[in-house]
Amino acid sequence: MAQRIVVVGGGAGGMGAAGAAKGTDPDAQIVVYTEFEDAAYSPCGIPYVHGREIPDFERLFMATKQQYVDQGIEIHYETTVSAIDTKARTLTVDGRTEHYDRLVLATGWWYDAPQVPGGDLTGIYYMKNIRNAMEWDKKFDSVKAAVVHEAGPLGLEITTALAHRGIEVHLVDPSPWAMSMATDPDIAKVVEDSWEEMGVHLHFNTTLQEILGDDNGAVRGVVTSGGEIACDLFVVATDKVPSTTLGAKAGIKVGSAGGFIVDETMATSEPGVWAAGDCIEVPHGVSHIPWQGLSGSHAYSQGKVAGVNAAGGRRAYQPVFVPWGLAAGKWFVGGVSFSETIATALGIPYVMGKAQGITRARYYPDSKPIIVKLLAEPGTLKLIGAQMVGGEGIKERADFLAMAVRTGITLKDLATMENVYSPPIGALNEPIALAAQNALSRLGN
Amino acid sequence: MAFTRWVRSVSQRELMTAAKTKVAKRSGLKARSPEGTDVFWQKVYAPVYYRLPIALRDKVVATMPGSHRRTWHTPAQVSGPAASLLGPWPDILTSAEHAGATTSPSHHTHTG
Numbered sequence: 001m002a003q004r005i006v007v008v009g010g011g012a013g014g015m016g017a018a019g020a021a022k023g024t025d026p027d028a029q030i031v032v033y034t035e036f037e038d039a040a041y042s043p044c045g046i047p048y049v050h051g052r053e054i055p056d057f058e059r060l061f062m063a064t065k066q067q068y069v070d071q072g073i074e075i076h077y078e079t080t081v082s083a084i085d086t087k088a089r090t091l092t093v094d095g096r097t098e099h100y101d102r103l104v105l106a107t108g109w110w111y112d113a114p115q116v117p118g119g120d121l122t123g124i125y126y127m128k129n130i131r132n133a134m135e136w137d138k139k140f141d142s143v144k145a146a147v148v149h150e151a152g153p154l155g156l157e158i159t160t161a162l163a164h165r166g167i168e169v170h171l172v173d174p175s176p177w178a179m180s181m182a183t184d185p186d187i188a189k190v191v192e193d194s195w196e197e198m199g200v201h202l203h204f205n206t207t208l209q210e211i212l213g214d215d216n217g218a219v220r221g222v223v224t225s226g227g228e229i230a231c232d233l234f235v236v237a238t239d240k241v242p243s244t245t246l247g248a249k250a251g252i253k254v255g256s257a258g259g260f261i262v263d264e265t266m267a268t269s270e271p272g273v274w275a276a277g278d279c280i281e282v283p284h285g286v287s288h289i290p291w292q293g294l295s296g297s298h299a300y301s302q303g304k305v306a307g308v309n310a311a312g313g314r315r316a317y318q319p320v321f322v323p324w325g326l327a328a329g330k331w332f333v334g335g336v337s338f339s340e341t342i343a344t345a346l347g348i349p350y351v352m353g354k355a356q357g358i359t360r361a362r363y364y365p366d367s368k369p370i371i372v373k374l375l376a377e378p379g380t381l382k383l384i385g386a387q388m389v390g391g392e393g394i395k396e397r398a399d400f401l402a403m404a405v406r407t408g409i410t411l412k413d414l415a416t417m418e419n420v421y422s423p424p425i426g427a428l429n430e431p432i433a434l435a436a437q438n439a440l441s442r443l444g445n
Numbered sequence: 446m447a448f449t450r451w452v453r454s455v456s457q458r459e460l461m462t463a464a465k466t467k468v469a470k471r472s473g474l475k476a477r478s479p480e481g482t483d484v485f486w487q488k489v490y491a492p493v494y495y496r497l498p499i500a501l502r503d504k505v506v507a508t509m510p511g512s513h514r515r516t517w518h519t520p521a522q523v524s525g526p527a528a529s530l531l532g533p534w535p536d537i538l539t540s541a542e543h544a545g546a547t548t549s550p551s552h553h554t555h556t557g
């Protein structure tokens with residue numbers, strides 16, 4: 001008899017798991033439950049539709065509902081799973097009991113909602129669900145001023161998007177600079193300067209105290225530690241919090257980082273249950289500390305691992321080194337693993353090098369500057385982190401540097417690396433090599 | 446679990462705040478002064494934490510509940526031309542039904 005593999009969650013992790021399970025065991029019955037109207041779209045593309053870089057939301061869908069039917073993946077939309085019995089291997093789905101043989105939890109995340117008065121007003125936008133985003137997008141043309149709360153990755157993207165729409169944007173964050181959980185101020189400053197050129201108002205070292213409403217219960221402003229800001233849109237862009245309530249109630253163990261505890265096969269603490277995506281925590285490859293709240297590509301890869309193993313195959317996931325990158329202001333910013341700030345927070349000693357280079361030959365049109373900053377372990381000089389800001393070429397360098405950290409490449413290796421030289425795509429001197437050479441020269445090598 | 450989650454959450458927030466203050470100062474930026482209970486965490490907890498030997502801090506982190514205490518292989522553990530992409534599969538995982546079992550941190554784990 002065909003095994004019944006149930007996936008809870010229709011995001012990147014869940015759909016990665018469903019597809020991989022079907023690929024591993026084509027005879028298996030694959031069932032996905034999602035509380036939303038859609039599955040398998042790119043929520044990461046939403047800010048770029050808001051910013052008009054992408055012309056419509058339809059492009060964000062990866063497959064039609066019929067394509068999943070044709071693949072033999074049975075998706076139940078707008079369906080709530082309210083309980084799991086891991087002993088009986090059953091789920092409570094919209095009040096009825098459903099059996100599973102293997103279960104994959106991909107219940108995702110939700111924002112760390114601001115704990116201030118006014119959180120129930122209308123005009124507060126949590127950017128996540130695509131149908132909701134479509135409705136909000138229609139309203140943006142009439143929005144005069146927006147406050148974006150917190151300058152994390154989503155905050156950077158939505159700030160830039162709203163500025164592109166011609167909305168007066170105020171970015172409010174309690175930290176001294178933008179994206180402070182992953183970057184240092186010298187890298188963030190390039191982005192911040194470009195925001196100011198775009199008319200964005202930056203309020204760092206500023207805490208949110210209240211969201212103010214008008215007589216109709218709509219947002220009319222916020223009170224901060226730096227004073228009152230008038231706005232008719234408030235965007236929550238706080239940290240991601242893993243959605244683990246459903247699994248935790250069933251006894252599935254949650255770790256100190258807040259996500260489900262998993263091993264390299266994505267198996268949870270309960271036999272027959274796997275988990276993937278933003279609801280889990282995975283160890284960092286350098287610090288070994290569990291991290292959560294990673295990217296869509298991490299969620300999808302974890303989902304594939306969970307799906308293969310749930311279906312009886314064998315696949316393992318690796319500790320993460322977290323290459324990241326995004327568009328912010330007029331630049332692209334990215335990095336890998338540790339910034340000076342994170343290393344300082346963990347009390348990890350480091351050596352540092354930094355250089356500015358260019359992305360194409362200096363004489364080739366549209367050559368853009370790029371700053372690369374590298375961190376390495378003293379003594380061994382093994383790379384432990386990197387940050388970059390520039391006009392292009394951030395993603396490829398972040399991916400490469402993540403592999404460099406993962407494989408133990410040193411500053412000496414990078415200082416003498418070979419590089420592509422072709423005027424339209426690369427300059428004579430590779431900025432990564434220049435940054436490594438700078439680090440070695442600081443050390444007197 | 447709620448307690449260790451709280452410890453991790455508060456430690457992460459306060460150590461990041463302390464680090465941002467240090468880095469901001471080095472960069473010529475201002476940082477907020479701690480207020481309320483943050484005064485304790487910034488004036489007492491963070492300085493004490495940084496005075497602890499790294500090995501002790503690592504040991505405390507390693508004993509916290511989390512995915513890092515389960516089975517994880519690193520690329521360095523995979524070697525030899527005949528090794529599969531994942532290397533030899535640990536016996537404990539030969540049955541998917543056993544995958545829920547927690548392994549000892551000293552056996553095939555990546556706790557550092």
